[in-house]
Amino acid sequence: MKKFLSMLIVLSMVVALVVPVTANPGRTGGFTEAEETFGAVAAAVVTRIPGNMNQLDITVSIDGQIVAEATFMIPNNSAGEFRVGGFKVFVSTFGNTNIDTIFITHAECGVWGHQWCGVTGNFVQRPGPGVWTDHMWWYEICSRDDCGYALPLADIYLQFLEPGERGHATGSIWDANRGRSWSLVPEDIKDRLIHTFNVRWKDIVDWMDFGIVSRIEYVLDSQGVGWASGRRSGMSLYWITANPWDTDLMTHELIHNAQRFSNVPMWVHEGHADYARAKFGLFNEQSGWRLPPFGMDSMNPSTLPNSGFISGYVAGYGISAAFYRWIAANFNPNFVQELNYSLKAELVTNFQPDVLDVLEATTGVRGVPNPGGQGRYYADGRQFAWLTGIDVEPVALAGNRSTVVNALWAKYMEYSFELASVEMADWIPGFSTLEEAAGGRTVMQTATFVDGGLGFGNNGTPFAGESAFRLFDGLLTTKYCANVITHGGFWAIWSYTEAFVADRFIWATANDNLSLVRDRRMGDGWTLSGSNDGVNWTVLYIGTRDEYSNFNFTFYYADLDNDQAFRYYKLNSDTAGCSADIVQLSIVALTGIVPVAAVDTIEEE
Numbered sequence: 001m002k003k004f005l006s007m008l009i010v011l012s013m014v015v016a017l018v019v020p021v022t023a024n025p026g027r028t029g030g031f032t033e034a035e036e037t038f039g040a041v042a043a044a045v046v047t048r049i050p051g052n053m054n055q056l057d058i059t060v061s062i063d064g065q066i067v068a069e070a071t072f073m074i075p076n077n078s079a080g081e082f083r084v085g086g087f088k089v090f091v092s093t094f095g096n097t098n099i100d101t102i103f104i105t106h107a108e109c110g111v112w113g114h115q116w117c118g119v120t121g122n123f124v125q126r127p128g129p130g131v132w133t134d135h136m137w138w139y140e141i142c143s144r145d146d147c148g149y150a151l152p153l154a155d156i157y158l159q160f161l162e163p164g165e166r167g168h169a170t171g172s173i174w175d176a177n178r179g180r181s182w183s184l185v186p187e188d189i190k191d192r193l194i195h196t197f198n199v200r201w202k203d204i205v206d207w208m209d210f211g212i213v214s215r216i217e218y219v220l221d222s223q224g225v226g227w228a229s230g231r232r233s234g235m236s237l238y239w240i241t242a243n244p245w246d247t248d249l250m251t252h253e254l255i256h257n258a259q260r261f262s263n264v265p266m267w268v269h270e271g272h273a274d275y276a277r278a279k280f281g282l283f284n285e286q287s288g289w290r291l292p293p294f295g296m297d298s299m300n301p302s303t304l305p306n307s308g309f310i311s312g313y314v315a316g317y318g319i320s321a322a323f324y325r326w327i328a329a330n331f332n333p334n335f336v337q338e339l340n341y342s343l344k345a346e347l348v349t350n351f352q353p354d355v356l357d358v359l360e361a362t363t364g365v366r367g368v369p370n371p372g373g374q375g376r377y378y379a380d381g382r383q384f385a386w387l388t389g390i391d392v393e394p395v396a397l398a399g400n401r402s403t404v405v406n407a408l409w410a411k412y413m414e415y416s417f418e419l420a421s422v423e424m425a426d427w428i429p430g431f432s433t434l435e436e437a438a439g440g441r442t443v444m445q446t447a448t449f450v451d452g453g454l455g456f457g458n459n460g461t462p463f464a465g466e467s468a469f470r471l472f473d474g475l476l477t478t479k480y481c482a483n484v485i486t487h488g489g490f491w492a493i494w495s496y497t498e499a500f501v502a503d504r505f506i507w508a509t510a511n512d513n514l515s516l517v518r519d520r521r522m523g524d525g526w527t528l529s530g531s532n533d534g535v536n537w538t539v540l541y542i543g544t545r546d547e548y549s550n551f552n553f554t555f556y557y558a559d560l561d562n563d564q565a566f567r568y569y570k571l572n573s574d575t576a577g578c579s580a581d582i583v584q585l586s587i588v589a590l591t592g593i594v595p596v597a598a599v600d601t602i603e604e605e
Helices: 153-157 187-208 237-242 249-259 266-280 307-315 317-330 335-343 353-363 382-388 403-423 434-438 468-472 596-604
Strands: 040-048 054-062 065-074 079-084 087-094 098-107 123-127 136-141 150-152 158-161 216-221 226-229 232-236 448-452 480-483 490-508 526-531 538-543 555-559 565-573 582-585 587-593
Touching: 040 087, 040 098, 054 079, 054 087, 065 079, 079 098, 136 153, 136 187, 150 153, 153 158, 153 187, 158 187, 187 216, 187 249, 187 266, 187 335, 216 249, 226 249, 232 237, 232 249, 249 266, 266 307, 266 317, 266 335, 307 317, 307 403, 317 335, 317 403, 335 382, 382 403, 434 490, 434 555, 434 587, 448 468, 468 480, 468 490, 468 587, 480 490, 490 538, 490 582
Parallel strands: 158 216, 216 232
Antiparallel strands: 040 054, 054 065, 079 087, 087 098, 123 136, 136 150, 226 232, 448 490, 480 582, 490 555, 490 565, 490 587, 526 538, 526 565
């Protein structure tokens, strides 16, 4: 049923108060016209009339001549698509007499010279233009055999939404304070995002959303890394400029846009998203992203087996995605796709009529009776039993776990332990605590952060996000994580109340060196230096990437051949031990000896 019903209004019969309106921004003065869309211009005016409804008049013009017009009755604050002759026009209003946004969404072929056929539902793949010929782009093509005109999907379905601008898909305004302008993103990054959308959006919805190609608003955020909500996705300006090849972050979020369910545990839907990123991603290799080869989510072999390991799938993201991959390889090759559809089996299709038409044509179902508008997830794991055939009684357990998934995970761990024994045979085990790494030596306790490099989420200040100051908070759960290219290296300077002779340098890995298989070690040639004025430095140690391994939350050390006392120390790595150019550590510390003269001075004072 159409959201808005067209009605013929005889204007002479209506006593109307006509109020001038205009489109966003400004919302002041004049008859509203949209920007020209492929040769046509839509315009509208809202008239206040007695009663509870308002009159909306829409016209479409080509070369200044009106070619279509229609009148509708609408309530206050309406938004939707309206049929105007051979066109569909999106209009959003506020109050009784104001229009906020108006644009053409569809034109039937032949109405205006076969220039654009809008949302026809007819798609074709063609080689991408210019440098993109190695990938096939999806185009939407005219349904008439004698036309052939087509546009790339991004031209129709992707909107790079600016702060304060109203979205074409959701009708809501993007936060002007939180948002950032796309003009701040280098063109090559934006080109890769457009390319990713043109290549993969149709593939994604074909795989997991009944083939429904919907409009997506893409925003640039000042927070986090990436997110998705409904028909809007976002990525952090700071993340994408620091990781210019991580454009498959868009692929991950497009999966969420296509899921259309949110009432499932985090590990379930994030596992879907990372599994699909591995399947559909175009630039994962260039960004250094991949799924872990086995299920060692946060453990060191010295702690195995560990009870926490048995339920590691709740970590989500790459951990559960790798788990899904193993299930698909050993039980059901279509497991992830079928799990997705079982989760949305009772999803109410509360969308525009065009979407309902497509859904009915592809599935025979126009809408399913679930007033909550959510998918169906069974906490006892029965969907996993159905799709894998594992013979385990489904029982829900605490912490979003179940007997079924625990049984599958235990089998996955058997596989992981076997693989790990081979792949990690030559890894350096390290130590679980700072005290163990110190080996009975005196850990100097008065370290104070002086200066250091910026990290992810820094917001332009060294005291925010994952910047160098995190190395000195004493917590394994925080970290200094930086891209050595875009953040200008990986470095930190710290000081002590008294000079001392450092004899051992200790550092600790962070939370996801192993779980995401992101080799975030310092590169060959990293250095530790000492100084007494913070300006002139003496190199005390030159290290390599192979002096430690990629276990999480693990301490390593290097003994120093040093007999000089220093008050300032500096860690520096200009390169990373991985193709993604990322280095991360959680803690640094020194052991040492305060010179006798300094001790005597302290006692005399």
